[in-house]
Amino acid sequence: MERPPVDRPSLDALARLDGVDDSAWLDVIQKMDEVYSQLVQDEIALEEKNVQLEQSQQFIFGLLSAMSDVLVACDEACRIEETNAALCALVGRPDDALRGLPLAELLADAASGERLRAALASTGRGGASVEIDLRDAQGQPVPVDLNVTPRFNAAGQRVGHLFVGRPLGELKRAYRELREAHEALKRTQQQLLHSEKMASLGRLVAGVAHELNNPISFVLGNVHALQRYSERLREYLAALHAGSPGDEQARLRAKLRIDHLLADLPSLIEGTLEGAQRTADIVQGLKRFSAVDREERGTVDLNGVVERAIHWVRKGTAPAFAVHWSPGPPCPVTGSAGQLLQVLMNLVQNAYDAAATRPDTAPALWITLEREADRVRLRLRDNGPGIAPEHLSRIFDPFFTTKPVGKGTGLGLSISYGIVEQHGGRLTAGNHPVGGAEFVLELPGGA
Known part of the structure; x- marks a missing residue:
């Protein structure tokens, strides 16, 4: 900032004043310059402070406007001093109409007023929580969960209260969405657990299939042999019942290998029973140790x-x-x-x-x-x-x-x-x- 020129009296003019020499007037002019320079610096600093203050005010205003929770600052008599956009939108009134208004006029019923007074009485130097009903723009009660905090000035004296809260409808909606997300997560977790169990079961089934293959194959082979033996026995017994001659019975007995058949039957039956028992043991073990x-x-x-x-x-x-x-x-x-x-x-x-x-x-x-x-x-x-x-x-x-x-x-x-x-x-x-x-x-x- 440029300083305007200062009209200084000439030394000759000053010298004409009786009893004042030139050095004294030079000191006076120098002091005037110093005072003026200090005034200019103070003015520059004041302008910088004003810019910072304006920026701080804009920042605070932006915060208040961006808050989704309702905010009310009241004095000691609970008259509204400051609000935010969320409260104005909720009650359907502009900020200018709310300033100076008793907070009680925004309450929907007398019970809310009683709860609010009880919360204010219990705050002391700390805070308290209270649930009250505010009237919305249509005059309908809206439940709001408020946190009440006392406000103090620089000297430590209480000058009012600050109320910050959120309509419970939003909280309930958020809780419902959280619960739905949690249920979806639980379902997904159960599906993943089921998938992993099925993978474990797949490995188990692969082992079971290999384990069951031998005894079942053994049983099936013995059963086919027993089936052939039963057909040969049926043919031989039919000849006996028909009264065939002895030599014909002997020829048929040799042809059908009845003696070998009778000797082989015990081992076939024993092997079949062993295979069946082995299969039963495997099934019993699978039943005891099944992964599901x-x-x-x-x-x-x-x-x-x-x-x-x-x-x-x-x-x-x-x-x-x-x-x-x-x-x-x-x-x-x-x-x-x-x-x-x-x-x-x-x-x-x-x-x-x-x-x-x-x-x-x-x-x-x-x-x-x-x-x-x-x-x-x-x-x-x-x-x-x-x-x-x-x-x-x-x-x-x-x-x-x-x-x-x-x-x-x-x-x-x-x-x-x-x-x-x-x-x-x-x-x-x-x-x-x-x-x-x-x-x-x-x-x-x-x-």
Whole structure:
């Protein structure tokens, strides 16, 4: 800012004043310049302060306008001093019409006024919550949940109250949408759990089909042989009943090999019964350890669960899998046999899949079972490449998998982790010092 020129009296004119020399007048002119310069600086600073104040006001106005919650600032007598656009829209009145208006005039009923007065009386230096009914633009009551906070000036004196709240209709709608989203998430989770169970069931069925093939084929072969034998016996008995001569009976007996047939019958019947019993045992085992059982809890021998998991994975997808496992004394735990089998099948199958990626060695798995006081610890270590450090923290995340597309759902370990937690146990993963991945399953011991 340029200063206007200052008319200064000449030194000759000043010298004409009696008793005043030139140096004194120079000091006066210098002080005048300093005062004027200070005035200019103060004016510039004041303009900067005004710009900042205007920006702050615009910022605060923008915040008030953007708020979706209603806001009312009142004095100590509960007369409205400041509002926002949300309140104006709710009650159908402009901001100018609301200023100075008692807040009580916006209430829909006397009960709301009583609740508001009780909340104001309980605020002190803190806040309070109250639910009141405001009249909307059509005069209808609208429930609003308000937070009441006292306002203080710079000296610490209370000068009024601040009311911030949201119409409960919006809260109910938001809650309904949240509940619907939660229900949809639960349905999706159930579908994913079902998909993973079906994948486990598929591996189980593959093993069952292979397991049932031998005894059923044996039974079918014996039944066909018995059918042929029955036809030959029927022909021979018909000749006997017809009273055929002795030599004709002897010729027919030799032709039909009746003696060999009678000698072979006991072994055929015994083999058929053995095959049928083997099939019944397989079905009974499948019934006990099915991955889709009714999830009933009871005492389960963990040795048996491990054996069945190894058995079904080998029969289904990994016949050449070398599993080093020696069952020890009974190790009871409390839980669901089917769910625990699903966990063990996932761990054994994952161990085989990981170990099979190494072309230089045959897939192998070492399983050990330890029992300490009231805890059971099962360790499974494979000879695969191990778990990459960046994957260790994500190994149990849903949908995380390092398998190629179409080879894994990324849900097996996540679901297994959840099942173990539901049983009061813990499932952890890491890399063994000698190489390969190691999973540790801990469960509370049973009776």
